[in-house]
Structures are given as structure tokens and as C-alpha cells.
Amino acid sequence: MNKAFNFLVIAALLLGGLSIFLIKTFVDSQVKAAKEATPSVEMKMSEVIIAKEEITVGTTFTRFNTEKRSIPENFLPSTAITKMDELQDKVALFNIPEEDMLLSSKVGSPSQLPRASTVVEAGKRLVTIPVDDERATGFTVKNGDYVDLMGIFPITESELENEEMPMGSILGVTFLQKVKIFDIIYGEDAGASAEDGQDGEKEGSNRLARGTTATFEVTPEEAAIILAADAIAENIYLILRRYDDEKIRDQPSELHERIVANLTGDINVTEPEPLPVIAPEEPERKVVY
Numbered sequence: 001m002n003k004a005f006n007f008l009v010i011a012a013l014l015l016g017g018l019s020i021f022l023i024k025t026f027v028d029s030q031v032k033a034a035k036e037a038t039p040s041v042e043m044k045m046s047e048v049i050i051a052k053e054e055i056t057v058g059t060t061f062t063r064f065n066t067e068k069r070s071i072p073e074n075f076l077p078s079t080a081i082t083k084m085d086e087l088q089d090k091v092a093l094f095n096i097p098e099e100d101m102l103l104s105s106k107v108g109s110p111s112q113l114p115r116a117s118t119v120v121e122a123g124k125r126l127v128t129i130p131v132d133d134e135r136a137t138g139f140t141v142k143n144g145d146y147v148d149l150m151g152i153f154p155i156t157e158s159e160l161e162n163e164e165m166p167m168g169s170i171l172g173v174t175f176l177q178k179v180k181i182f183d184i185i186y187g188e189d190a191g192a193s194a195e196d197g198q199d200g201e202k203e204g205s206n207r208l209a210r211g212t213t214a215t216f217e218v219t220p221e222e223a224a225i226i227l228a229a230d231a232i233a234e235n236i237y238l239i240l241r242r243y244d245d246e247k248i249r250d251q252p253s254e255l256h257e258r259i260v261a262n263l264t265g266d267i268n269v270t271e272p273e274p275l276p277v278i279a280p281e282e283p284e285r286k287v288v289y
Contacts, residue, residue, distance in 0.1 A: 044073040048101055049081045055096040056144040057119055058110075058183060061087040066102065079104045116182070120217060126182055127223040128215040129230045131238060141184055141214075146241045149176040149226065151233030153259050173259045175229050177248050178241060182217040214238060221264070228263045 052067045059065065066087065081087065081102040093108045120126055141147060155171050216226060229236060251257045 045070045046073045046076045047082055048076065049084065049087065050102060051096045051098055051100050054098050055092045057092055057095055058113055058143050059092050061090055061092070061102075061107070069101075077101070077103065081107060120182070123219070124217050125220050125223045126215050126217060127226050128213050129226060129236065131212050131214050131236060141181055141238055141240055143181055143183055145181045146178050146243070146245075147181060148174050148239040148241060149179055149229070150174045150237045150239055151229045152235045152237075153233050155255075170234065171255065171259065173251075173256050174239070174249075175260050175263055176218075176222060176225060178246070179222070180217045181214060181238075183215040184212070186212050224265075225263045232263070 047068050047070055049066050050069045052065050055061070055065055063084070066084070068084075076082075081104060086104075087102070087107065089109065090107045091110055091113065092106060093112060093114070094106050096102065096106055116126060150172055153171050153173055155169050216222075218226065251260060
């Protein structure tokens with residue numbers, strides 16, 4: 001009896017194990033067949049153009065401030081810029097943050113830029129002066145950069161006051177610091193040519209490339225200083241500042257301070273003494289007999 005029972009138990013265990021093996025084999029074969037029958041789905045990617053750095057209004061798109069980035073095609077907006085050729089001679093119509101995708105609504109020609117009066121900071125003014133390309137730090141100054149303004153001023157003997165002038169009768173003075181470049185237009189040597197049109201005017205652009213001009217976004221008081229310096233100084237140079245340089249430096253001498261004071265009108269002017277009032281002589285009266 002015990003032997004027969006043990007035999008039945010062992011047989012049941014063997015049959016159970018065999019059943020489990022067969023079921024597992026069948027399931028695995030079905031899963032494999034399903035995988036082979038189902039085509040693999042690969043996610044399609046598309047390239048878009050993004051801002052490599054923050055791009056301000058009016059800035060021309062270049063390979064230095066943009067780059068390509070791959071994203072899933074399903075997330076690609078219909079207005080996305082996908083080729084660098086689409087940015088040829090185009091500028092930013094709005095401020096574009098770093099890593100932001102470029103859309104056709106944010107890109108346009110210079111003629112599509114909003115009026116300057118709508119984008120200038122409240123309380124500020126725009127003032128433009130001519131500068132030489134070389135004196136504008138070569139061609140490295142771009143819209144949105146900050147510069148120091150240095151003028152080469154003539155010095156008279158009366159202003160020296162026993163101070164030695166190693167460069168003779170001129171003095172370089174940094175009369176304004178950390179001035180924002182609102183717009184800079186480089187002259188015809190910076191890219192315009194006779195093929196672009198008369199006087200270097202490019203097709204579709206209102207900018208004449210006869211010479212380099214710099215437009216600054218400043219306070220009304222600073223605008224007056226810039227115009228005064230432009231009228232007095234022999235030359236004005238744009239000294240490019242590092243983007244995170246916030247330091248305002250003191251003038252190195254009293255003579256430098258006097259030059260700046262002359263530009264601002266902050267000087268002590270001694271009023272002339274009033275002329276003495278002379279009473280008119282009374283006419284001599286003659287007695288007639």
C-alpha cells in the first residue's frame with residue numbers, strides 16, 4: 001500500500017513538472033512569435049535651431065549665437081526654424097532666452113523690427129554718434145554690449161596748472177562707464193560693397209553703410225555728456241567691457257575730473273562783479289538876467 005502510494009505521488013510530481021515545463025515553453029514561443037510579427041517602432045528625430053545664448057532684439061543670427069538640436073518629430077512645432085539657411089540676413093524680432101527654440105514668428109528682416117521708441121527702457125534716451133570702425137573695438141562690439149567711452153581731449157596751458165603732460169597737449173579721459181550699446185551699424189568696410197547698391201545700401205535694408213555709428217541707451221544727463229564730448233574731443237573710443245564687469249572706476253587725477261566736470265557743466269563759474277552804477281550828471285543851470 002505504501003509503495004503504491006509513494007509511486008503515485010512521485011508520478012504526480014513528475015507529471016506536474018512536465019506540465020509546467022510544457023506551458024512555459026508554449027508561452028515563450030508565443031511571446032517570441034508576437035515580437036517577430038510586430039515591427040519595431042523607432043522614434044523619428046528632427047533637427048531644430050535653438051539660441052546658444054540670450055539673443056536681444058535686433059541681433060543678427062550667426063553660427064556663434066545659434067546651434068542645432070535634435071528633438072522627437074512629434075514635438076516639432078510647425079513654425080520651428082530647422083535650417084540655418086532660414087536665418088540668412090535675419091535678426092531677432094524679440095528677446096530670445098538661451099536654449100529657446102527659434103520660431104518663424106521671432107525671426108525677420110531688419111525692416112520688420114519694432115520702432116525703437118517701443119523697446120527703449122523707460123526713462124532712457126537714445127543718442128547716436130559717428131565712430132571709426134577701429135575705435136569701436138574692431139568689429140567685436142554687438143548690440144546689447146556695454147562699453148566705456150574714452151575721449152581724446154585737447155588741453156590748454158591754463159588747464160595744466162603745473163601738471164606734467166607726457167603726451168603733450170592731449171589727454172585720454174574715460175568720461176562715461178558701462179554704457180549700453182542699443183545699436184551699432186558698421187560701415188561699408190564691414191561687409192557692404194558696391195554690389196549691394198549705391199553708397200553700400202543693401203537690398204531690403206534702410207541702413208546706409210557710409211560709416212560706423214553707435215547708438216547708446218542712456219539717461220538724459222548722459223546723452224548731454226556724450227554730445228558734448230563728441231563736439232569737443234578729437235576722437236572717441238568704445239572700450240568693450242566684460243559682460244559681468246560692474247565696477248565703476250575713479251578718475252586717476254584732478255585734471256581728468258576737471259575734463260569730466262566740463263562735460264557735465266558741474267564747474268564753479270565765478271560770476272563777474274557788477275559794474276558800478278554811475279549817476280548821470282545834472283546839467284549846469286545858467287541864470288539869465
